[in-house]
Structure formats: structure tokens, C-alpha cells
Amino acid sequence: xxxxxxxxxxxxxxxxxxxxxxxxxxxxxxxxxxxxxxxxxxxxxxxxxxxxxxxxxxxxxxxxxxxxxxxxxxxxxxxxxxxxxxxxxxxxxxxxxxxxxxxxxxxxxxxxxxxxxxxxxxxxxxxxxxxxxxxxxxxxxxxxxxxxxxxxxxxxxxxxxxxxxxxxxxxxxxxxxxxxxxxxxxxxxxxxxxxxxxxxxxxxxxxxxxxxxxxxxxxxxxxxxxxxxxxxxxxxxxxxxxxxxxxxxxxxxxxxx
Numbered sequence: 001x002x003x004x005x006x007x008x009x010x011x012x013x014x015x016x017x018x019x020x021x022x023x024x025x026x027x028x029x030x031x032x033x034x035x036x037x038x039x040x041x042x043x044x045x046x047x048x049x050x051x052x053x054x055x056x057x058x059x060x061x062x063x064x065x066x067x068x069x070x071x072x073x074x075x076x077x078x079x080x081x082x083x084x085x086x087x088x089x090x091x092x093x094x095x096x097x098x099x100x101x102x103x104x105x106x107x108x109x110x111x112x113x114x115x116x117x118x119x120x121x122x123x124x125x126x127x128x129x130x131x132x133x134x135x136x137x138x139x140x141x142x143x144x145x146x147x148x149x150x151x152x153x154x155x156x157x158x159x160x161x162x163x164x165x166x167x168x169x170x171x172x173x174x175x176x177x178x179x180x181x182x183x184x185x186x187x188x189x190x191x192x193x194x195x196x197x198x199x200x201x202x203x204x205x206x207x208x209x210x211x212x213x214x215x216x217x218x219x220x221x222x223x224x225x226x227x228x229x230x231x232x233x234x235x236x237x238x239x240x241x242x243x244x245x246x247x248x249x250x251x252x253x254x255x256x257x
Contacts, residue, residue: 012225017078019229022212026056026081027122028200028249029149034063034121037251040192041117041145044068048116051075051139053105053132054123058085064119065094073110075103105132110139120148122249125170129179133186133254140256146188149196152176152250162243165236179252188254196249206237 020026044050048070052061055074058081065072072094076082085100103109105120105127118140124132129150140146151166151173166173180190213230220226 025059028205030200030204031063034060050117053120060121072098074100112138118146124148147253149249158246183254192253
């Protein structure tokens with residue numbers, strides 16, 4: 001692989017969608033962590049309206065459905081993810097109150113002040129953390145919650161290799177105090193902040209990928225874009241194991257004031 005840093009946005013969307021649709025999770029996380037984050041949210045009645053923005057195939061949404069009683073609308077840009085999502089919800093008998101729709105998180109169609117909870121695991125980076133907090137706030141009722149995971153530096157200093165990788169991939173990555181301050185400045189009371197444990201990356205996200213990668217490379221033998229996509233995923237995995245003490249995902253939970 002060349003020294004050029006490639007981000008996920010450098011690849012064909014259809015290839016990205018096909019690759020990640022073969023995984024239960026499209027980013028770091030776990031059922032335990034979703035439940036932990038949910039434990040800080042206290043306004044959810046059977047009439048609650050919840051949005052899961054950037055839901056992927058619904059790994060975390062299923063946990064939300066199992067632990068809440070309200071209506072959940074889940075949105076993702078990829079129609080294949082939503083097909084898998086809705087099939088999964090039907091299999092688990094949640095389709096009467098959980099619905100996946102194809103949509104763009106840059107242009108949401110919710111009514112203002114209609115939602116009790118906005119959820120977004122590993123996806124707010126697509127619009128940017130600060131922008132997402134500010135623009136999505138109008139959809140929440142006063143006293144409603146937002147809960148997102150966000151790539152975050154754990155240290156003030158970090159090696160050049162990992163700094164360059166993240167600065168190219170997501171320049172908005174920053175430290176926990178900065179992210180909490182941005183949440184407060186956007187009009188939320190910061191309620192809880194906690195680091196996702198290492199197993200949400202290793203066990204739940206990276207470990208399932210090798211067999212999917214092998215099947216993908218076999219299907220697209222000789223396809224340079226497909227090969228580069230898998231190379232980039234493998235490179236990202238190697239960087240995590242090398243530099244995991246410097247960065248990770250953090251759950252940020254805020255209450256609209």
C-alpha cells in the first residue's frame with residue numbers, strides 16, 4: 001500500500017455499502033455500551049419519539065428497540081442498509097414501531113421540537129460533530145436528549161503518523177474537554193461522557209472483518225478500488241492496535257435547554 005492516506009470518502013459508495021452491509025456493525029460499539037448510554041436518559045415514555053441518525057444496518061437500533069417503548073425512526077443514506085435494517089426489525093417483531101428510511105442527515109425531514117431523543121453512533125462525523133449538534137437541536141423538544149459517539153483524542157500530544165491519519169480522515173477530531181464545551185455552546189447540558197472500551201473496536205468491529213474481507217476480495221478479484229478499500233480497512237485496524245492509547249470513540253450525551 002502507498003503512503004498516501006485514503007479516507008472512506010475516496011471509495012465508490014456502492015463498494016463501501018456492499019462491504020459494510022456484510023458486518024453486523026458499521027463502527028465501534030456494543031449492546032452493553034448502547035444500554036449504558038441509554039441509562040442516562042430519563043424522559044422516554046411509550047409515547048416517545050426517537051431518531052437514530054446514520055443507523056447503518058441497525059445493530060444499535062435493535063438495542064434501543066429492546067430497551068425503550070416509543071416510536072423509532074432510523075435514517076441512513078444507503079438503501080441496502082435500510083433494506084437489511086427493516087428486515088431485521090421485522091424478524092424481531094419491532095416493525096410496528098421501528099421504521100428505517102433512506103435519507104440524508106444533511107437534510108432531515110423531522111418537524112421542529114418533535115423528538116425526545118436523537119441517537120447517532122459512529123455517524124455524526126458525516127456532517128461534523130459541532131454542526132450536527134447545532135443543526136439537529138431544533139428537532140428536539142426542550143428537555144430532549146442527544147446521544148452520539150465521536151472520534152476523540154485522549155491526549156494533548158500524539159505521534160505524527162496517527163495525527164496525520166486522523167487529520168486527513170476527520171480534521172474535527174479533538175479532545176474530550178473541547179467536545180464537551182462544544183456541546184454546551186450548542187445549547188445542551190452535558191449529562192454524561194464516557195470512553196468506549198477497547199473491545200468495542202477489537203471484538204465488535206475489527207474481529208468480524210477478516211472473513212468478510214476475504215470474500216469481498218474473492219468476488220472483486222483484480223478490482224483496484226476494491227483492493228484499495230480492503231487495504232485501507234486493514235491499515236486502519238493496524239493503526240488502532242498501534243495507537244489505541246491516543247484516541248478512540250467517546251459517548252457524549254446532552255440535554256436540550
